[in-house]
Amino acid sequence: MARWSDYTTGERIxxxxxxxxxxSDLADMTGLSLPTVQQAEQDKRLTLQTLLRIADAIGVDTSVILGQQAPRRAMEQQDRTMMRDLSRxxxxxAAGLVPExxxxxxxxxxxxxxDRCWRLYWxxxxxxxxxxxxxxxxxxAARLREQAAGEQSPxxxxxxxxxxxxxxxxxxxxxxxxAYAAIGQAQVAAERGGDELRQALVTSGRAWVYLRDARLADALRLAEKSxxxxxxxxxxxxxxELVAFGSHVNFAAVVASRTGDKERTADYLSQSHATGARMGGEHQAHGTLFGPVSATTQAVGINLALGNxxxxxxxxxxxxxxxxxxxxGAATNRYQMDRAMAYADAKMWDASLDVLEKALTKDPEWGRHQALPGVIVQKIGKAGTARLRRVSELIGVAPTGANGSLPSAARTAV
Known part of the structure; x- marks a missing residue:
């Protein structure tokens, strides 16, 4: 399996x-001539100015083009541009700079x-x-700057x-x-606004960052506090209020399950189900959705994490x-991934692939940002079927039965 650093600079571009x-599009985007772009991709000539312009146009750090840092999984050019703008x-x-x-x-x-952004996200x-x-x-930030002193909390x-x-x-x-920088600024803003609920929401968000960064003990501590x-x-x-509590106690169950603490997980799941039952239906608030269906579907993934x-x-x-x-949409897709994983754990290969293929075909945009489909394919790789190959192509992952490898840098780069 080729590593990102194994490619030449031209190949990486x-x-x-x-x-x-x-x-020709890249030439237009950078203001460079077509021969200059061609020479860069052929490893014939790459000046610092050319490198900087290409990196800016395709939305990556120069270190990625030079092979010092691998590109992030499933990131397309528009994704990289979006992330660059978001970072700026x-x-x-955060530094107090608002564009003119x-x-x-x-x-x-x-x-x-x-509300619109959260709807898109979920x-x-x-x-x-x-x-x-x-x-x-x-x-x-411009609104905050215009607010009169003493009236800035909202x-x-x-x-x-x-x-x-x-x-x-x-x-x-x-x-x-x-993620760390943004959630840190969210915490500062929530504290300056004096909103205790927002502070708890941010604490839970930081716990999620910790969870994906494999800081399980820190994630559990913050999830419980939230x-x-x-x-x-x-x-x-x-x-x-029930949406906020139910969704966050459920997340505490998720984190507890990742640590293998069955007793804590069971306690939080019980509270989650009780909250959902009291609500009687799904409800959206504070950038999240929760209710009895959410509690049950998420319990599927939590039990899988515990080996149940x-x-x-x-x-x-x-x-x-x-x-x-x-x-x-995202919650439904995640539940389908948990279903596929449950079937895979039970060695029900056909059922697992059926669920996985339908979900990825229905929403490929969501699927390309997820790691779990690749894990499932690797798990059932021994079943060398045509369907397995189709699913593998959807996510750019070679099944274990094919060559035993994870995605190559060329597949994950774009």
Whole structure:
């Protein structure tokens, strides 16, 4: 399996350019001549100016082109551009820099944008959510700058939401440094706004960053703190409060399951199911969706993490197709991945591949940002079927039965 550093600089430029951008397109994007671009890809001549222009045009660090750093999985050119713009928005506004000409939108308009971004995110349209989040952050920063002293708390709340969204997109796209930076700024903004609920939401978001960074003990500590801080008085709790608590106590169960703590996991799952039952249906608030269906579908993945395949299969039988219509696109897709994994764990190869292929075909945009489909394919790689090959092609992963390898750098770069 070729490593990213094994390719020449010219080969890496060609891979990063991808099939959607021709050499002539790259020349137009950079302001370079076509022969200059051709020479760079042929490893004949690459000046510093050419390197910088190409890196800026295709949205990567120069270190990626030079082979010092591998490209992030499933990142296409538009994804890289989006992440670059999002990074600039986060870091510039954190330093107090707001671009000239940015209008200070009203608070109601900014709240509407917040809701729109979260809807996109939970529908699995991460690149689109991130593309809107960048100007959203700068517009929110402009609003904060215009607010009179003593009247800034609502604007700080919007800033916290914008940074938290940026952190979530960055974390999912594998840009851990930006995720840490954005969630850190979300915490500062929530504290300055004096909003205890937002502070708890941000704490949970930081726990998710820790979880994906394999900091399990830290993730569990923060997930538990967030759930405790959010916990309402059930007798007087509104649906919005129950959404916040249910989703975050459920996340605490997720983290506890990753540590193998069955007792803690069972306790949090019990609280999650009780909250969902009290709500009676799915409800969206605070950038998330929760209810009885969410509690049950997420319990499937939690039990799989604990090795309780039988329990996961039993839970799956209680979930009907009509139930899934209440979930967001991303939540539905994730549940289908958990179903496929449960079938794979039970060595029900055909059922696993059937679920996996249908989900990836239905929503390839969501699938290309996920690692779990590749894990499932590797797990059932011994079943060398035509369907397995089709699914492998959908996610760019070679099954173990084919050659025993994970995706090559050329497949994952674009």
């Amino acid at each position: 060609k891979i990063l350019r991808g099939k959607s951008i021709r050499q 928005a986060v870091h510039d506004t 000409g940015v209008e200070a939108a009203g608070l109601d308009e900014l709240r509407d944008i917040t 529908d699995g349209r991460y690149a689109e959510a991130g593309a809107i989040a960048a100007p959203f952050i700068t517009s929110a 604007a700080w709340g919007v800033m916290s939401d914008a940074y938290r969204l940026a952190g979530y997109v960055a974390n999912l796209m594998g840009n851990r440094d930006l 759930a405790v801080d959010i916990e309402p008085r059930f007798s007087k709790a509104s649906k919005n 395949t039988g329990k996961a299969l039993t839970l799956m039988k209680s979930i009907q197709d009509d139930d899934l219509s209440a979930l967001s």
